[in-house]
Amino acid sequence: MPRVLHWGSGLGRVGLDDLEAMAQTSVAPLATNGVDAGVLVGVLPESGSGWTGTPAIQGHRAGRGWSPRLRPVDVQVDAADGQGGRVLVAGIDTEAGLEVTVEIEMLSSGLVRLRSSLTNEHPSDYVLNALLVSLPVPSRATEVLDLAGRWAKERVPQRRPFTVGAHVREGRHGRTGADAATVLTAGEAGFDFESGETWGVHVAFSGNHVVAAERAFSGERLLSGGELLLPGEVVLADGETYRGPWVYALHGHGLDTAAAVVHRHLRSRPHHPSSPRPVVMNVWEAVYFDHDLDTLLGLADLASSVGVERFVLDDGWFGARRDDTAGLGDWWFSPEVWGDGRIERLVSHVKGLGMEFGLWFEPEMVNPDSDLARSHPDWLLQVPGRLPVAARSQQVLNLAIAEASAHVRQQIVSVVHEIGVDFIKWDHNRDLVDAGSTVTGAAGVHAQTHAAYALIDEIRALCPGLEIESCSSGGARVDLEIIERTDRVWASDCIDAHERQTIQRWTAQLLPPELVGSHVGAGRAHTTGRQLDLDFRAATALFGHFGIEWDLASASEQERADLAEWVTTYKRHRHLIHTGSVVRRDLEDGAVMLIGAVAPERSEGLYSVAQLSRTVTWPLDRVRLPGLDPAASYQVTGVHPRGPRSELEDRIYPRWWWEGVRLPGAVLSEVGIHLPALDVDHACLVHVERQS
Numbered sequence: 119m120p121r122v123l124h125w126g127s128g129l130g131r132v133g134l135d136d137l138e139a140m141a142q143t144s145v146a147p148l149a150t151n152g153v154d155a156g157v158l159v160g161v162l163p164e165s166g167s168g169w170t171g172t173p174a175i176q177g178h179r180a181g182r183g184w185s186p187r188l189r190p191v192d193v194q195v196d197a198a199d200g201q202g203g204r205v206l207v208a209g210i211d212t213e214a215g216l217e218v219t220v221e222i223e224m225l226s227s228g229l230v231r232l233r234s235s236l237t238n239e240h241p242s243d244y245v246l247n248a249l250l251v252s253l254p255v256p257s258r259a260t261e262v263l264d265l266a267g268r269w270a271k272e273r274v275p276q277r278r279p280f281t282v283g284a285h286v287r288e289g290r291h292g293r294t295g296a297d298a299a300t301v302l303t304a305g306e307a308g309f310d311f312e313s314g315e316t317w318g319v320h321v322a323f324s325g326n327h328v329v330a331a332e333r334a335f336s337g338e339r340l341l342s343g344g345e346l347l348l349p350g351e352v353v354l355a356d357g358e359t360y361r362g363p364w365v366y367a368l369h370g371h372g373l374d375t376a377a378a379v380v381h382r383h384l385r386s387r388p389h390h391p392s393s394p395r396p397v398v399m400n401v402w403e404a405v406y407f408d409h410d411l412d413t414l415l416g417l418a419d420l421a422s423s424v425g426v427e428r429f430v431l432d433d434g435w436f437g438a439r440r441d442d443t444a445g446l447g448d449w450w451f452s453p454e455v456w457g458d459g460r461i462e463r464l465v466s467h468v469k470g471l472g473m474e475f476g477l478w479f480e481p482e483m484v485n486p487d488s489d490l491a492r493s494h495p496d497w498l499l500q501v502p503g504r505l506p507v508a509a510r511s512q513q514v515l516n517l518a519i520a521e522a523s524a525h526v527r528q529q530i531v532s533v534v535h536e537i538g539v540d541f542i543k544w545d546h547n548r549d550l551v552d553a554g555s556t557v558t559g560a561a562g563v564h565a566q567t568h569a570a571y572a573l574i575d576e577i578r579a580l581c582p583g584l585e586i587e588s589c590s591s592g593g594a595r596v597d598l599e600i601i602e603r604t605d606r607v608w609a610s611d612c613i614d615a616h617e618r619q620t621i622q623r624w625t626a627q628l629l630p631p632e633l634v635g636s637h638v639g640a641g642r643a644h645t646t647g648r649q650l651d652l653d654f655r656a657a658t659a660l661f662g663h664f665g666i667e668w669d670l671a672s673a674s675e676q677e678r679a680d681l682a683e684w685v686t687t688y689k690r691h692r693h694l695i696h697t698g699s700v701v702r703r704d705l706e707d708g709a710v711m712l713i714g715a716v717a718p719e720r721s722e723g724l725y726s727v728a729q730l731s732r733t734v735t736w737p738l739d740r741v742r743l744p745g746l747d748p749a750a751s752y753q754v755t756g757v758h759p760r761g762p763r764s765e766l767e768d769r770i771y772p773r774w775w776w777e778g779v780r781l782p783g784a785v786l787s788e789v790g791i792h793l794p795a796l797d798v799d800h801a802c803l804v805h806v807e808r809q810s
Contacts, residue, residue, distance in 0.1 A: 119188050120207045120220055121160040125230070125253055125317065126369050150336055159338050161220055161251050162209075162234060164188065171334050172284060172342065175218065176248035179240065183214035202226040215240025220251070227383035230367040231322075238354035246352040249362045250328070252342035255304045255317045259339060262331045263309075264299035265624055270612035270645045272296045272593035273624035280304055280339060284332040288346055292514075292550020292563045294324050296594040301368065301627050302329040303376070304341060311702040312372045312744065319343050320380075320628060322598035323363035325550075325567030341367075348561035366598060373627060374744075378699055381630040384601070385697070391585075391605050394692055395632050396427035396474060397685055398665030400543070403613075403644050405669070407434040407441055411460045413671075415467055420670040422471040424678055425685035428541055428665075429468045430476030435461070437488060443511040446483050447490030449529035465537045476541030477533070481526045482570055483547060484515045490525075497522040499553040499562055509548035516555060517569035518562060527576055534581045544574070544604070546590035574603045587635060596625065601633060606663050608635045613667055614643035615650050615658035616799050619711055619728050622662055623702060631715070632696035636662025638681065640669065650799055652677060656684035656759075657726055657801040661695060661713050664688040683759035691715075691724050691805075698723070701744045706733045710796075716745035720783075721808045724757070729796035740790035743806065748784035750808045754791065757803035770795050780809060 123140045132140075148156055153168035162174035166187035178184040188209030196204040204223045210216065217237045224230055232251050238244040262280050264287060265273045278285065287299040303309075305316035319341045321327040326346035333339045343365045352360050370376030384390060399421035405413060409431075418429055433439065435456055437448030445452075451461050468475045484491050484498065486505075491498065491513070499514040500506060506513060517523045533539060555562040578584060585605040588595050592611035601607065607629065610621045618636065625634050636659040642649050659665070664685075670678060698715030705712060709732070714725035725743055746752065755778040756771070772792045781791070786806065794802045 119160045119162050119164075119190055119209045119218075120205065120222065121158055122254055125255070125367065126315065127371075146337065152336065157336065159252070159254065159340065161222070161232065161253070162188065162218065163252055163340070171332050171338070171340070172250070172330065174234070174248075174250045174252065174342075175216075175236065177244055177246040179215070179242045179244045183211075183216065183240070183244065186211040186214040186216050186218075188216075188218055198224075198226065210239070215242075216244070225383055227386055228369075228379045229383045230369075231364045232367070233362050233364050235359055235361040236354070237359040238356055241356050244354045245350065246354060246360055247347055247349075248328075248344065249360065250342045250344040251362070251365050252340040253317070253319065253367055255339045255341060257337065257339065258306050258315070259304035259317060260307050261305055261309065263303045263305065264301070264329075265627075267296050267298075267593075269296050269591050269594070270610060271617060271621075272610050273300060273621050275624055280331060280333055282333045282335060284330050286328065286330040289327045290346065291594065292325055292553050292566065293546055293590050294327075294595045294597045294600070296591065298596070299329050300596065300624070302331060302341060302343070303368075303373070304331055304339065310372065310704065311374045315371050316369065316373060316376050317341060318368040318376055320366045320368070320598060321345070321363055322366055323567070324570070324595050324597055324600045325563050327363070345564065348563055350560045351562075351564040363599060374699075374701055377627050380598075380628055381700065384630060384633065391632060394689075395606075395663045395696060397425055397688065398428045398430060398476070398635070398637065398663070399426040399473075400430040400432055400476075400637065400665060400667045402432035402478075403639060403667045403669070404671075407439070409434050409455045411464060414464055416671055417669070418464070418468050418471060418473070420678065421666070422473060424666070424670070424682040425689065426473060426666065428474040428476055430478070430541060430543055431464070432478040432543065433480075433545075435477070444485050444487040446480055446485040446512055447488040447515065447526075449479065449481075449526070449533060451533075461537060469538070474540035475538065476543060477539045478543045478545060479530060480545040480547060481530060481573065482515055482517060482566075483512045483545075485512050487511070490515075494522065496556045498556070499550065499566065500556060501552045501554045502556075502559055504552070506552035509551070512548055514548065514550055514553060514566070516557075516562060516566065517573055518555065518565035519557060523569055523573050527573060527580075530577055531580045534577075534584060539584065541585045541587070543587045543589050543608070546595055548591075571599070571603060578603070593621070593625070596628070598628070601629065606633045606635050609662070612643070612645040613637050613639035613659075614646040614648050615639075615655045616648055616730060617646065618658050619730060622658070623711060623713060626700050626702065626713075630696070630700065631662045634662040635665060636660075637665040637667040638684070639667050640672075648799075652680055652684075654728070654799055654801050656681065656687075657803055658728070660684070660688055660691070660803070661715070661726060664692070680759070687757065687759045694722055694724055699745060701725075703742075703744060705741065706738065709733045710738060712741065714743065714745065720745065720747040720750065723806045725804045725806075726801050727793055727796070727804070728801035729798055732798055737795035738793060741793050742788065742790035743786045743804065746783035746787050746806065747808070748782070748787060750783045751780060752783055752786060752806040753809055754779050754781060754786065754804060754806050756794075757805050
């Protein structure tokens with residue numbers, strides 16, 4: 119079965135003779151007390167080869183067929199014009215009754231992805247416990263970086279040495295998870311955004327999954343991943359096939375170049391959002407469950423006045439949903455709140471102001487206190503004899519039951535068509551604990567995940583032009599498979615700009631800014647209580663799909679005027695932010711963060727520098743602006759969306775800030791410039807534009 123000889127920087131033209139020589143020189147000497155023939159670790163590591171690490175295929179048929187040894191029987195190579203190509207290798211073990219196919223694809227973006235499929239070729243059932251794929255990394259990869267987190271503090275980086283043994287990250291939430299590794303990266307010592315060679319893997323699956331960095335006693339270092347199967351979830355009858363999720367492989371010199379490969383891939387998709395990402399107003403933190411027509415009409419007027427382009431009505435519009443204890447699953451407008459034509463009045467008013475209308479759903483969930491749960495208790499995922507422990511007073515609807523999925527689909531499509539919904543915020547607010555099927559009695563996360571994909575696909579097919587956001591308690595469903603079906607993700611329920619600096623920074627390791635919702639919240643953050651200036655909140659939200667989640671009726675006239683200037687700034691620069699290369703730097707040991715967007719042809723750049731904690735020395739030394747053409751000349755200007763300068767600001771800002779300055783790209787990238795003297799939780803923006 120296939121073995122990867124090299125994964126990394128390009129080698130130029132390598133012929134078949136060279137490959138054969140590489141294969142010979144890649145075999146280690148038999149110096150250890152191992153098997154006589156030596157162990158060749160491939161994409162599917164096999165115990166039968168003498169490999170004592172984690173095997174790729176784990177399963178059995180009543181205790182037999184538990185250690186397959188595959189023999190290749192077919193190889194297909196599809197060479198693409200220019201870059202890219204695809205290899206398909208099929209192998210069989212006739213004694214075990216298994217056929218396995220490995221698919222490896224090099225995309226034109228430079229991204230590699232691979233997956234495998236297993237078919238049972240025996241009259242008796244085969245119980246599959248795991249099907250993983252692996253890629254080798256060289257011994258100079260001595261550190262491992264992945265992400266941790268929790269609700270409202272997602273994507274926190276953590277780093278460790280690449281020691282002997284396995285660093286395993288299991289996601290058992292039934293969704294991607296707020297604590298997901300996202301990208302598991304191995305790299306040279308001290309690698310950062312700018313330097314050090316890195317290799318990373320991401321499992322594109324929105325249910326249970328596993329990634330691992332494993333180092334064997336014999337020296338091999340592997341990154342592996344796949345779906346995490348619960349006991350009995352996949353039992354293959356004769357002729358049945360299980361296909362694992364895509365595992366994406368990222369390589370780069372510095373984390374920015376690795377991330378750029380994924381961003382390039384996503385932006386090259388035919389269905390990638392191509393229209394300017396509209397300014398969003400979501401009313402959740404403005405009104406919560408208190409839906410009042412006059413209040414919301416007033417909010418729509420204020421939203422329009424500051425330049426909002428999409429108005430979203432959040433949770434609380436349907437059934438008996440006056441709080442989070444009832445109504446989930448009853449997707450019709452509450453007569454009590456939205457009857458007598460009130461919802462039509464709101465939608466008509468919003469669209470009359472030139473804004474799109476969005477609506478919140480949580481289609482996979484149900485409250486026990488709902489008409490749906492009372493009518494169909496057997497539609498809830500559960501272990502026989504008991505319901506799962508309650509979470510947010512809700513349970514999970516088993517979408518693998520065709521009637522349940524059809525019921526939800528019909529309700530959502532009816533609402534979308536009835537009032538003209540342009541955008542759905544698709545939430546998913548609890549983990550899938552004890553997620554069993556009342557139909558089969560078996561664990562149901564695998565089936566539920568694929569059924570959720572199918573439901574989204576069906577709704578989009580029936581509602582052309584509808585955009586969908588993946589929101590799952592905030593950032594708990596962020597992966598490359600859900601993004602194939604949605605137009606953005608909600609990175610976190612925390613819109614405290616201080617926290618969001620880190621959350622958005624590391625979400626960018628996988629997704630470009632246009633796919634990540636980032637909103638301006640109230641002056642006092644609802645999730646943390648932290649008080650932050652508008653300029654910092656807005657500058658942070660700028661580097662994403664910009665929106666507002668703030669009761670504008672409580673804001674002062676000056677605050678609304680300042681916010682309108684920030685909306686104008688976003689509209690002026692959103693094309694650059696949403697098509698440019700993302701650049702990130704940690705300054706002053708992480709106390710200061712730089713993020714920027716540089717146009718593909720390096721004609722323009724926008725940078726944000728944020729001070730997140732106090733530094734030993736202050737103000738900052740000159741800050742370098744990465745990504746520019748060293749041979750070009752740039753006009754550099756400070757971006758200050760609001761207000762005239764004051765005497766105080768003349769002391770805080772460097773002299774060049776107000777009039778701008780012209781400098782070579784080499785000076786900006788290698789020497790740098792002084793920026794304003796920032797206090798903690800403040801940011802400044804710098805725009806550069808190439809001069810002819």
